[in-house]
Amino acid sequence: MRVAVIGAAGRMGKILIEASVLAEDVVFSAAIVSPGSSLVGVDVGELAGVGKQGVLAVDNIESVADQFDVLIDFTSPELTMQNVETCKRLGKKIVIGTTGLSDEQKAQLDAAANEIAIVFAPNMSVGVNLTFKLLELAAKVLGDDVDIEIVEAHHRHKKDAPSGTALRMGEVVADTLGRDLKACAVYGREGITGERERKTIGFETIRAGDIVGEHTVMFAGLGERVEITHKASSRMTFAKGAVRASSWLASHDKGLFDMQDVLDLH
Numbered sequence: 676m677r678v679a680v681i682g683a684a685g686r687m688g689k690i691l692i693e694a695s696v697l698a699e700d701v702v703f704s705a706a707i708v709s710p711g712s713s714l715v716g717v718d719v720g721e722l723a724g725v726g727k728q729g730v731l732a733v734d735n736i737e738s739v740a741d742q743f744d745v746l747i748d749f750t751s752p753e754l755t756m757q758n759v760e761t762c763k764r765l766g767k768k769i770v771i772g773t774t775g776l777s778d779e780q781k782a783q784l785d786a787a788a789n790e791i792a793i794v795f796a797p798n799m800s801v802g803v804n805l806t807f808k809l810l811e812l813a814a815k816v817l818g819d820d821v822d823i824e825i826v827e828a829h830h831r832h833k834k835d836a837p838s839g840t841a842l843r844m845g846e847v848v849a850d851t852l853g854r855d856l857k858a859c860a861v862y863g864r865e866g867i868t869g870e871r872e873r874k875t876i877g878f879e880t881i882r883a884g885d886i887v888g889e890h891t892v893m894f895a896g897l898g899e900r901v902e903i904t905h906k907a908s909s910r911m912t913f914a915k916g917a918v919r920a921s922s923w924l925a926s927h928d929k930g931l932f933d934m935q936d937v938l939d940l941h
């Protein structure tokens with residue numbers, strides 16, 4: 676698979692380039708930066724710290740349309756939705772790591788998957804995807820006896836909250852317990868809140884410094900509590916997952932998949 680990275684100068688973009696260059700089963704072939712960027716024409720291998728790769732940054736996907744099979748997109752919800760339309764038109768596959776998509780935007784992904792193959796996951800690390808399975812087991816065993824709270828921490832530049840991963844963790848737990856996350860989620864607390872409503876799922880968000888990404892789900896009962904925590908210390912874990920998803924897409928022409936599909940964890 677020939678891989679293009681959009682948002683190539685971003686925190687994830689640079690590391691996605693490094694991971695694609697280092698991977699043996701994909702070929703890194705194109706990089707797109709924002710329109711008018713001073714990086715247009717720059718060898719992005721140098722930008723990503725892996726030496727010249729002969730891949731020069733462009734600011735328009737169409738200009739490299741014949742050079743890639745799969746687009747890796749870790750950008751913003753608006754841009755991701757534009758890119759999905761472009762991939763549909765060009766007949767390209769897409770791996771999406773962008774978080775913060777609205778329900779309407781997710782429905783548009785569903786529709787696009789009738790025409791192209793899409794991997795869309797709020798967290799591409801193996802560890803977090805394993806954690807989703809552990810959460811299912813914990814929720815099954817501990818059931819409604821415990822209070823469930825999800826705490827996430829990320830760097831100061833993150834734009835969406837709670838994180839996509841925290842929301843997916845909430846969905847996994849809510850689905851296992853037969854609850855509707857939209858109805859039972861509580862986002863932060865302040866003032867005279869009253870006692871905790873037993874079947875709610877609470878979310879707390881920390882934004883500070885350069886934290887890569889940390890998530891804890893707490894199952895707190897009377898006399899004991901279980902906490903399941905994942906801590907990412909390098910963005911390479913997400914990038915490797917995205918590259919693995921790109922390679923996996925070689926055998927899929929259409930459909931909407933997530934990392935549980937890629938890792939065979941369903």
Ligand SMILES: NC(=O)C1=CN([C@@H]2O[C@H](COP(=O)(O)OP(=O)(O)OC[C@H]3O[C@@H](n4cnc5c(N)ncnc54)[C@H](OP(=O)(O)O)[C@@H]3O)[C@@H](O)[C@H]2O)C=CC1
Nearest residue numbers: 682684685686687708709749750772773774797798799913
């Ligand atoms: N699923 C997962 O495993 C993970 C998901 N994420 C998600 O990935 C997303 C990006 O995160 P992060 O890398 O930290 O964010 P950044 O802001 O660092 O990166 C976004 C990049 O997109 C670029 N961009 C904006 N507009 C365009 C355009 N029209 N064409 C090309 N590029 C454009 C920006 O360029 P410019 O700076 O010039 O505007 C920027 O470089 C977030 O939604 C985050 O939550 C992050 C980590 C892991």
Ligand SMILES: O=C(O)C1=N[C@H](C(=O)O)C[C@H](O)C1
Nearest residue numbers: 774797798833838839840888
């Ligand atoms: O913005 C980030 O950095 C991250 N975003 C993802 C999310 O919202 O869950 C995944 C990871 O935790 C890093």
